[in-house]
Amino acid sequence: MCYFDHTLWPCGYWKWGTFRAQCNKEYRTGETCGLKLIFNTYLERDVCKMCDTMHTKQRRLAKMADDVRRWRGEGNRHATIEKTEREMIALNIQIGDLWVEHTTRKNAINY
Structure with a gap:
């Protein structure tokens, strides 16, 4: 359950952003557990x-x-x-x- 930024466009299209925080299940530095959770959602005004x-x-x-x-x-x-x-x-x-x-x-x- 590692946390990533999330970008969302008005049409519903989205993409994962940068890595933000590591969960306590992953003990190796710089690695992620594979489960992505949203840390923050950035809403774009332009079209995708x-x-x-x-x-x-x-x-x-x-x-x-x-x-x-x-x-x-x-x-x-x-x-x-x-x-x-x-x-x-x-x-x-x-x-x-x-x-x-x-x-x-x-x-x-x-x-």
Whole structure:
């Protein structure tokens, strides 16, 4: 039952911080017993790095969708449209993977 700082973002994402205090079960200096308890929680006001990455990818995806819509109106960019649509699919998969990782971390007890 060693104590660590804890950082918490508004979205629920969290991470362990620095080691603060050693419990009485661990007698070796500099070692921890493996059980983490919260010494102090620091609330962050900004968005977490993972949310920021997802927002960036979503903005890029919206820009690509607008470009495809405009190119379809022009009519002579079939190869560019196909390439951009493939990139949009890959970007959607990346956003989904980030969302799953974020949700898993948010709901995890020990990560």
